[in-house]
Amino acid sequence: xxxxxxxxxxxxxxxxxxxxxxxxxxxxxxxxxxxxxxxxxxxxxxxxxxxxxxxxxxxxxxxxxxxxxxxxxxxxxxxxxxxxxxxxxxxxxxxxxxxxxxxxxxxxxxxxxxxxxxxxxxxxxxxxxxxxxxxxxxxxxxxxxxxxxxxxxxxxxxxxxxxxxxxxxxxxxxxxxxxxxxxxxxxxxxxxxxxxxxxxxxxxxxxxxxxxxxxxxxxxxxxxxxxxxxxxxxxxxxxxxxxxxxxxxxxxxxxxxxxxxxxxxxxxxxxxxxxxxxxxxxxxxxxxxxxxxxxxxxxxxxxxxxxxxxxxxxxxxxxxxxxxxxxxxxxxxxxxxxxxxxxxxxxxxxxxxxxxxxxxxxxxxxxxxxxxxxxxxxxxxxxxxxxxxxxxxxxxxxxxxxxxxxxxxxxxxxxxxxxxxxxxxxxxxxxxxxxxxxxxxxxxxxxxxxxxxxxxxxxxxxxxxxxxxxxxxxxxxxxxxxxxxxxxxxxxxxxxxxxxxxxxxxxxxxxxxxxxxxxxxxxxxxxxxxxxxxxxxxxxxxxxxxxxxxxxxxxxxxxxxxxxxxxxxxxxxxxxxxxxxxxxxxxxxxxxxxxxxxxxxxxxxxxxxxxxxxxxxxxxxxxxxxxxxxxxxxxxxxxxxxxxxxxxxxxxxxxxxxxxxxxxxxxxxxxxxxxxxxxxxxxxxxxxxxxxxxxxxxxxxxxxxxxxxxxxxxxxxxxxxxxxxxxxxxxxxxxxxxxxxxxxxxxxxxxxxxxxxx
Amino acid sequence: xxxxxxxxxxxxxxxxxxxxxxxxxxxxxxxxxxxxxxxxxxxxxxxxxxxxxxxxxxxxxxxxxxxxxxxxxxxxxxxxxxxxxxxxxxxxxxxxxxxxxxxxxxxxxxxxxxxxxxxxxxxxxxxxxxxxxxxxxxxxxxxxxxxxxxxxxxx
Numbered sequence: 001x002x003x004x005x006x007x008x009x010x011x012x013x014x015x016x017x018x019x020x021x022x023x024x025x026x027x028x029x030x031x032x033x034x035x036x037x038x039x040x041x042x043x044x045x046x047x048x049x050x051x052x053x054x055x056x057x058x059x060x061x062x063x064x065x066x067x068x069x070x071x072x073x074x075x076x077x078x079x080x081x082x083x084x085x086x087x088x089x090x091x092x093x094x095x096x097x098x099x100x101x102x103x104x105x106x107x108x109x110x111x112x113x114x115x116x117x118x119x120x121x122x123x124x125x126x127x128x129x130x131x132x133x134x135x136x137x138x139x140x141x142x143x144x145x146x147x148x149x150x151x152x153x154x155x156x157x158x159x160x161x162x163x164x165x166x167x168x169x170x171x172x173x174x175x176x177x178x179x180x181x182x183x184x185x186x187x188x189x190x191x192x193x194x195x196x197x198x199x200x201x202x203x204x205x206x207x208x209x210x211x212x213x214x215x216x217x218x219x220x221x222x223x224x225x226x227x228x229x230x231x232x233x234x235x236x237x238x239x240x241x242x243x244x245x246x247x248x249x250x251x252x253x254x255x256x257x258x259x260x261x262x263x264x265x266x267x268x269x270x271x272x273x274x275x276x277x278x279x280x281x282x283x284x285x286x287x288x289x290x291x292x293x294x295x296x297x298x299x300x301x302x303x304x305x306x307x308x309x310x311x312x313x314x315x316x317x318x319x320x321x322x323x324x325x326x327x328x329x330x331x332x333x334x335x336x337x338x339x340x341x342x343x344x345x346x347x348x349x350x351x352x353x354x355x356x357x358x359x360x361x362x363x364x365x366x367x368x369x370x371x372x373x374x375x376x377x378x379x380x381x382x383x384x385x386x387x388x389x390x391x392x393x394x395x396x397x398x399x400x401x402x403x404x405x406x407x408x409x410x411x412x413x414x415x416x417x418x419x420x421x422x423x424x425x426x427x428x429x430x431x432x433x434x435x436x437x438x439x440x441x442x443x444x445x446x447x448x449x450x451x452x453x454x455x456x457x458x459x460x461x462x463x464x465x466x467x468x469x470x471x472x473x474x475x476x477x478x479x480x481x482x483x484x485x486x487x488x489x490x491x492x493x494x495x496x497x498x499x500x501x502x503x504x505x506x507x508x509x510x511x512x513x514x515x516x517x518x519x520x521x522x523x524x525x526x527x528x529x530x531x532x533x534x535x536x537x538x539x540x541x542x543x544x545x546x547x548x549x550x551x552x553x554x555x556x557x558x559x560x561x562x563x564x565x566x567x568x569x570x571x572x573x574x575x576x577x578x579x580x581x582x583x584x585x586x587x588x589x590x591x592x593x594x595x596x597x598x599x600x601x602x603x604x605x606x607x608x609x610x611x612x613x614x615x616x617x618x619x620x621x622x623x624x625x626x627x628x629x630x631x632x633x634x635x636x637x638x639x640x641x642x643x644x645x646x647x648x649x650x651x652x653x654x655x656x657x658x659x660x661x662x663x664x665x666x667x668x669x670x671x672x673x674x675x676x677x678x679x680x681x682x683x684x685x686x687x688x689x690x691x692x693x694x695x696x697x698x699x700x701x702x703x704x705x706x707x708x709x710x711x712x713x714x715x716x717x718x719x720x721x722x723x724x725x726x727x728x729x730x731x732x733x734x735x736x737x738x739x740x741x742x743x744x745x746x747x748x749x750x751x752x753x754x755x756x757x758x
Numbered sequence: 759x760x761x762x763x764x765x766x767x768x769x770x771x772x773x774x775x776x777x778x779x780x781x782x783x784x785x786x787x788x789x790x791x792x793x794x795x796x797x798x799x800x801x802x803x804x805x806x807x808x809x810x811x812x813x814x815x816x817x818x819x820x821x822x823x824x825x826x827x828x829x830x831x832x833x834x835x836x837x838x839x840x841x842x843x844x845x846x847x848x849x850x851x852x853x854x855x856x857x858x859x860x861x862x863x864x865x866x867x868x869x870x871x872x873x874x875x876x877x878x879x880x881x882x883x884x885x886x887x888x889x890x891x892x893x894x895x896x897x898x899x900x901x902x903x904x905x906x907x908x909x910x911x912x913x
Binding site: 087088089090091225227228230231232233234235236237238239240241243244246252277278295296297298301368369370371372417418419420421422452454455456656660663664666667668670671689690691695696697698699701702703705 | 786
């Protein structure tokens with residue numbers, strides 16, 4: 001993982017420091033039983049060894065303490081894996097149980113998944129820091145972070161079931177086998193897990209266990225698909241999301257927020273709002289005015305009836321056109337700080353045989369998950385309960401505590417399936433959760449409150465992928481080799497001014513520039529700078545974060561350099577990947593499967609449309625993905641006909657989930673490439689709903705997507721995000737191959753292609 | 759005055775603002791939460807229900823407009839096409855986050871009830887009103903074809 005240490009950054013954040021200091025540390029493996037109900041395999045707290053591998057320190061047991069398990073085997077023979085990561089579609093409720101099932105030799109039918117409580121360090125994310133002091137889902141780390149821990153949990157559980165059988169049958173443990181959820185002995189004795197769970201839970205803890213060699217895996221990596229554990233509930237309308245939470249006496253709330261980012265409320269007239277039938281309360285909270293009602297429609301009606309006057313003197317009033325003008329001026333200027341410097345880029349460029357100059361603009365982007373932000377909160381003396389598709393448990397717990405006036409450990413979070421997030425539910429200030437808690441607090445805790453954001457709230461509400469400008473100069477030698485690159489990036493910092501500011505190193509926010517060409521290709525002379533724009537538009541990590549723009553720049557620049565050098569785009573990339581064998585292997589696999597070396601006629605076809613093929617490869621979140629796409633441009637619009645994808649994500653635990661994530665990453669990235677844009681006019685967001693913030697629909701999804709997974713014995717790495725970065729540049733390169741149009745702004749403007757029709 | 763309608767074959771009376779969208783009446787008052795809110799403007803299809811068998815966006819349909827009509831939500835989905843669609847959805851593991859899938863399934867089952875051998879163009883026409891941000895579209899298309907295979911062809 002190349003994630004910065006988020007834990008260290010948060011360590012100095014007062015709310016979190018308090019939380020961590022109040023949690024008792026249990027650096028031990030704990031096995032416990034719930035009285036009479038089976039085997040509960042408890043806390044496995046690994047620490048990180050010097051080589052970065054996770055190791056389990058030791059063992060400690062307190063019978064009857066069922067506080068923080070990872071695996072629970074009930075007498076009804078179900079095996080429940082307690083998942084510390086939110087299921088937001090990326091498949092953790094399937095992938096994490098698969099890891100346990102493998103080491104446990106369970107039957108897939110008996111596996112279940114449930115969300116863990118918000119509790120550190122037990123459920124901390126070790127990709128965020130070695131102490132487990134921050135729980136959250138992000139950076140495509142769920143599997144990488146749980147892999148070793150859950151393998152151990154499964155293996156310990158198996159060993160204890162075997163010991164229980166050994167004791168019961170009076171046969172040596174070494175003679176007992178486990179397969180498909182059945183413990184058996186050569187004498188013909190057999191028992192299901194549930195029959196042994198109670199006895200197993202009372203046993204002393206084995207000193208250590210042996211994990212399977214990957215060659216012994218039966219479930220992990222199997223092309224015999226493991227059905228997702230959440231498909232049935234999500235195909236019958238029975239999956240509960242936060243918006244579906246119904247609590248006794250619960251009220252529904254909507255919040256009127258400032259019309260401009262940074263505007264403040266001057267005065268409020270709630271008379272008409274209070275008169276709306278069903279409205280029970282109107283309260284002011286730090287982020288706006290909340291209307292609380294008996295149902296959603298009344299809350300919406302009440303909000304529409306609010307009369308609020310806003311003080312816009314301190315608000316952000318620039319439009320996006322003005323911002324990009326400023327970004328161009330700031331680029332590489334006095335405020336720019338060094339990101340990377342090697343060799344003599346300026347000198348090499350001055351001597352280069354050919355220099356190509358590029359300017360790129362990327363708009364703000366909303367995440368627009370299908371379930372808008374929603375959370376329910378209930379306050380009672382000394383207690384705050386939250387129901388949410390929580391993505392950032394520890395941060396949310398601390399922020400909710402501040403809003404409620406409680407201690408973090410008095411905040412209980414029930415994590416529900418999230419109706420998509422793509423980063424949106426992981427905010428440093430826990431916006432939607434704090435709103436729900438603030439409303440519950442402002443109404444005196446008289447009733448539970450469910451906060452609902454409308455789609456308009458979501459699209460206009462900020463927390464966007466930062467608008468970004470890149471200026472690149474790249475030089476080729478006489479023999480067509482890349483000799484130097486000068487790259488200047490301008491955008492806002494996601495982490496500056498937040499609890500995550502500690503992630504900034506040497507003045508550079510890594511999330512602003514990650515994934516640039518100098519990280520991923522061998523370039524002798526390079527100078528990369530970043531200038532931080534100060535804008536009042538709230539921003540956030542958006543599926544693949546900095547890679548959303550750096551991959552596009554890198555792969556479009558590389559493709560045009562190859563063309564300028566008269567070289568094949570794949571071969572040119574491979575020449576830059578000599579020290580990046582994984583990326584090279586992924587690119588080669590994609591090229592082979594796509595038939596890259598077979599003839600492909602680019603350009604105008606007999607029927608007047610244009611055909612083209614394009615490639616891009618990119619490493620992010622520990623994985624490498626290459627896409628090779630074929631497009632048809634007709635009458636100024638592009639259709640992606642075929643995508644051939646190769647991915648190296650280490651061991652693909654559940655290959656079908658990996659494929660689903662690649663498909664998803666492609667579709668999400670295509671939305672941004674073809675349509676995605678949040679623009680502002682005089683500080684006001686121009687788009688409000690899906691008619692203006694257009695996203696990909698079924699008729700626009702590539703009809704052919706072939707996904708090839710590189711066989712690997714490396715530990716699993718990310719799959720939720722890495723499919724997204726290379727799709728837009730692959731399509732841009734294909735469009736250039738088809739039409740000659742060089743795309744420099746997202747979303748793609750194909751007006752020039754329309755003109756070519758004639 | 760209460761509005762009378764039938765929801766999932768059960769007679770219901772809703773004493774709510776007649777302008778209240780059916781979506782919120784179903785969710786908040788009948789406690790049937792399988793139907794989802796996504797946009798409020800009939801742009802995303804997450805709220806799709808059947809009204810007298812026709813796929814309809816409940817987020818822009820006032821309760822008053824469905825008086826005396828038969829509403830079917832995901833919870834009440836039955837019949838050959840509906841079951842075939844749900845079986846195919848589970849069989850191909852279509853859902854990711856799952857939030858839009860009730861609406862997708864209601865649109866798909868209405869399509870198959872009317873046309874048990876849809877072409878890709880038919881699927882595009884029937885399903886392009888349903889957004890999925892996880893982009894499960896390839897599997898949605900495959901699942902509709904798979905469900906169709908299990909249904910008798912209609913002449």
